[in-house]
Amino acid sequence: MMAVTIKDVAKQANVAPSTVSRVLSDSPRISEKTKKKVRKVMEEMGYYINHNARVLVQKSTQTIGIVMKNSTSASLHDPFFPEVLRGISALCHQQSFNISITTGESEEAIFNDVVKMVQGKRVDGLIVSYSKKDDKVVPFLVKSGIPFVVVGKPIGKANEIMSVDNDNVQAAKEATEYLIRLGHTKIGFISEQPKYEVSAARLQGYTDAMRMNNLDIDADFIKHLDKSEPMKRVVDELLDGSKLPTGFVVTDDIAALNLLLCLREKNIKVPEEVSIISFNNTIIAKLATPPLTSIDTQIYQLGYESAKCLIEEIKNPLMFKKSVIIPTFIEERGSCQSLLDK
Template structure:
């Protein structure tokens, strides 16, 4: 006969409601009581029926992740597995599953989110990016559906809980590092201007140039996808200029790998001919040749905090929107050199 919550409660000498709270990992239950109840569950071979519990509680025990593009492109960039690892770690603590949605266009992604919300397939959503004129955030606010964002919202900032770096300061620090090494022809390589992170980082890049009395050159700002191919295309474009840059601020390590690869094919040396500072400090940054100077934006923590904020919203009726700023740090390695 299959054991029940009442059987577990009897063996553990607690109330059935206490067993339910232990299963839900309620923080009000002491560690000692949790250990006793879990030992009883193991002894009886009891396994919670989460489907039945979801029907009773009207909770799916699942949160949704909204990707910025197709899974094929997303998972070519180590940023996303790492940020998902942060989200997954917090979700595991809460005994929640993850549901991922992607699409080949913004319209497909939006329609997918609408279907999720209408069908109540998840309890809440985490948006893994922030875009300009994002109808998705407007829709979620209108439906009063719980969500958090990794990235600064372009609008309704005071109404949305989000987790982000200080991207202006991070780009200022990255650009300043090159300027301190004597580089004045510094270019910026990033994603599209529809992404708020790109707008923020260009602002920081420009501020650093202005602090040294250097005018920003429009031709030195190029936009491509956060992929190696995007980096290859970007550097080709920049090196075809009459006065190519000597230093690069690159918004993503994967793009920087593509840049270094194409420069090598062109017979140019990093950092001898051109210096690079990039972002994300993924595991391959240290292993690259040369190793990349990169801004560590604490990707895991971005994901973990975004999930923690979402669970706070799910756990309370009224939680005021807030911004969590994750610190960054410039990791200096071998991809930059002093300009003679």
């Protein structure tokens, strides 16, 4: 079946091909009545805009790039990213924008994907889905001058970078104070590597809450997970030192579920012996046994607002670089128990 052309539409609508082109670009020189008639014919004939041709004319791709935190497979296994993508997609759909995602499996490959997107003029702007130290992507985007938004608090000249984030210091402070109100004084903190800004901010919130409540911060209770320090080893180390906290603030639901499973292997009951509060309030928190009390970071909204800010900047490059803060709240479930009743 041959693709329908502008000439075919013009013939059917009984107008000049130049009129059809003007309808496509929503020219004010064409009356609403003619626009309506031509659009109806397009729909009936199944005419679709040739985006490649449009890019050449408008110098716009109607596409935004999304920079993943790490390999696509790892990112999509973490329920945080599909939910961010859902928010981004919803706004892009409203604005008729497409999405292009980095597919590199390493930091270097992801950076090369970004360079190709920018230098190949494949996207109008980008959303960087993380903020971390020693990142090459953000400095490259600043230098290139392309519109972009960071999901997280930018490191460095934050006032020159558009961002959408939660107040992670405050959220972690509230999570820690939630356990303190339940009578916990020995509280542990578990996060992924602190090179990510979100981990550092949540650690700050935890230490602020402990200090403000005159509680000792035990360095042995602060653990950062990586390949050499998996959750099983963290739990073993705490048990070997006979110093298991009665409560844990864990920076994401996956790590909290992992902690739950490691404690179960050791026959340590949650919440009877140990309480856990985590972050992100993903499907994992709801389905865990017991279900996890978790800080809802409104992930969908983070994605939606980041796309909204980016498309605003694409359409108006001179707009000021704003920072949007998405509020958080605690979703209480069964993984925390008061020590005050004991």
